[in-house]
Amino acid sequence: MTIAVKTFARLAEAASALSTERGARFLAGGTLVMRAVNEAEPSIETLVRSTDPSFVGIAVTSGRVELGAGVTMAAILGERELAFLHPVARAVGGPAVREAATIGGNLFAPSPYGDFASALLALDATVTLAGGYGQRELSLEEFLGRRERGASLVSSIAFKRPANEVFRFTKVTRVHPKGLSVLAIAAQLPLANGRIAGPRIAYGAMGRMPLRAKAAERALEGRPLEDNAIAPALAVAADGTSPLDDAIASAWWRREILPIHLRRLLLGAGRS
Numbered sequence: 539m540t541i542a543v544k545t546f547a548r549l550a551e552a553a554s555a556l557s558t559e560r561g562a563r564f565l566a567g568g569t570l571v572m573r574a575v576n577e578a579e580p581s582i583e584t585l586v587r588s589t590d591p592s593f594v595g596i597a598v599t600s601g602r603v604e605l606g607a608g609v610t611m612a613a614i615l616g617e618r619e620l621a622f623l624h625p626v627a628r629a630v631g632g633p634a635v636r637e638a639a640t641i642g643g644n645l646f647a648p649s650p651y652g653d654f655a656s657a658l659l660a661l662d663a664t665v666t667l668a669g670g671y672g673q674r675e676l677s678l679e680e681f682l683g684r685r686e687r688g689a690s691l692v693s694s695i696a697f698k699r700p701a702n703e704v705f706r707f708t709k710v711t712r713v714h715p716k717g718l719s720v721l722a723i724a725a726q727l728p729l730a731n732g733r734i735a736g737p738r739i740a741y742g743a744m745g746r747m748p749l750r751a752k753a754a755e756r757a758l759e760g761r762p763l764e765d766n767a768i769a770p771a772l773a774v775a776a777d778g779t780s781p782l783d784d785a786i787a788s789a790w791w792r793r794e795i796l797p798i799h800l801r802r803l804l805l806g807a808g809r810s
């Protein structure tokens with residue numbers, strides 16, 4: 539079967555082709571979609587790509603970060619202002635994968651992939667969707683919950699830049715340095731007078747998609763980051779999760795070790 543590859547100079551044109559061309563799939567870094575093509579996935583008839591410069595743009599100010607969805611993990615690692623995201627980008631595959639893998643593609647990667655998406659969820663990111671008739675923005679959390687995600691073209695991702703030390707990430711894997719996630723935890727832990735104020739925690743591989751740890755967030759509110767004070771949050775760490783049961787780890791094991799790694803992350807002793 540032949541597959542047409544269509545390249546557009548503007549994201550709006552690519553978005554329009556994605557929604558109108560038969561069997562169209564967007565091609566970003568291709569680390570997953572090309573695997574599907576090589577395996578002769580029958581639903582793919584057209585690959586749509588874009589050379590729009592905004593797709594690979596990185597804009598960092600003191601308060602905000604805006605990233606084109608086509609920014610690669612390697613490009614994140616090359617940006618000093620994004621040092622807080624380096625442990626996340628470094629956790630995605632090996633060097634060859636990171637050269638191609640994009641942050642936009644990571645939002646569509648099936649669990650246990652999606653390490654970067656978990657971090658973006660903890661950062662309360664918004665995604666901008668490009669369409670033939672304009673753009674619209676929605677929260678990443680809402681976007682991840684949508685069924686028809688495949689039909690939209692994500693053009694960019696933005697979030698408030700966290701203050702130093704506020705953002706933490708850890709990935710638990712059996713194979714170092716580049717194994718798949720047993721689980722991943724990303725957290726934004728702002729402190730006010732030594733107590734947590736408005737925490738945001740996201741897990742990878744603890745469900746079909748990256749998800750928020752809402753029970754743990756509630757239990758942490760107003761508490762100092764100390765062993766006794768975080769115990770209630772650890773007790774509810776797995777609430778609302780439905781961990782993957784796969785060749786990497788059983789769902790039971792993921793639930794068992796989650797509080798251990800959450801404790802390490804909260805007390806600042808996590809691996810990243």
Ligand SMILES: Cc1cc2nc3c(=O)[nH]c(=O)nc-3n(C[C@H](O)[C@H](O)[C@H](O)COP(=O)(O)OP(=O)(O)OC[C@H]3O[C@@H](n4cnc5c(N)ncnc54)[C@H](O)[C@@H]3O)c2cc1C
Nearest residue numbers: 564566567568569570571631640642643646647652653692
């Ligand atoms: C060997 C190997 C190791 C890997 N290790 C990891 C890992 O450790 N952690 C991890 O999280 N992932 C891992 N991955 C998965 C993958 O590389 C990453 O998730 C990557 O970020 C996917 O991005 P991509 O640009 O390559 O996506 P592509 O393959 O180009 O696309 C993937 C899917 O997303 C859609 N898509 C891509 N970009 C957009 C967009 N902007 N708008 C709309 N749809 C879009 C495509 O149509 C396709 O359906 C690994 C993959 C391989 C092959």
